Amino acid sequence: MIDWNDLRYFLAVARDGSTSGAARALGVNQSTVSRRIAALEEELGLSLFEKSRYGYRLIESGNELKERAIATEAAVAAFCRAAALHDEALQGVLRVTTAEGIAYGLLSPLLDEFHQLYPRMRVDLMLEDRFADLHQGQADVAVRAGRPSDSSLICRKLTDAGWAGYASRSYVARKGLPQALPDLNGHRLIAFDGAMARIEAARWLHNVAPEAEIVGRSNTILGHLMAIKSGFGIGMLPVHIGDPEPDLARVIDPLPELMNEFWLLTHPDLKETPKVRAFFDFMSANIKRYHDLLHGRTRVTGA
The missing domain is CATH 3.40.190.10 (Periplasmic binding protein-like II)
Incomplete structure (x- = not known):
């Protein structure tokens, strides 16, 4: 009988294609993931992945077992949800x-x-x-x-x-406030990167100021906040993050289309x-x- 917990490691690697990505998803060390995969393969007596410097790729045996592992994962999750229904204590x-x-x-x-x-x-x-x-x-x-x-x-x-546009007070002292949205083309902007570049606020800023100088990018909200506070330029933030910051000035009010x-x-x-x-x-x-x-x-x- 295998350790059922090893199926979590198997599925995490199968989904990500690497032990490093699986480790991040599971919140463990990469070495732990590699060790558990090796233990599972030894227990089963077969290889599941083709391993290379480019990552882990499922081979035929691994692909066949992946769907059964997904079914087991779903069954365990359903078991836990059913057990939770009998927990009447708020603890x-x-x-x-x-x-x-x-x-x-x-x-x-x-x-x-x-x-x-x-x-x-x-x-x-x-x-x-x-x-x-x-x-x-x-x-x-x-x-x-x-x-x-x-x-x-x-x-x-x-x-x-809502979302709004912000700049540090030092930036406003140097560059002034944009009086209208087209004025953003003459300002320095901080843009989003990665998956954050696809959010509505990022697309909106690019559309209203396509000629503006992009002086920095960030793929996280907190990275964006730090860049704006550093005085690099104007950037977009959720108002519940930007408004309480005493060192920031709001330079673009919340817009209905960005709610x-x-x-x-x-x-x-x-x-x-x-x-x-x-x-x-x-x-x-x-x-x-x-x-x-x-x-x-x-x-x-x-x-």
């Missing part, structure tokens, strides 16, 4: 996944209040660029931006949230569990206190 761990742009400056105070209300519960907050799979049991609840595309999940809209939505999501099997119900209800009730901040009503342009 233990609740795994919540979200992106750093939602968590920063918003979830921390809310989670602190949640812990005070439910001291026997512990929220494990997972900040991830990728979407943790709720069907595979990688998290219990997700807080995500944008309207959900998976209709099979239980979804509840939390709030709308985003925050949603709570969970698997249908978990919607009636006490912990998930408590978290959904708490977040829905208490996010209302942050509506002014999320809509950009807490300060004015150039303040």
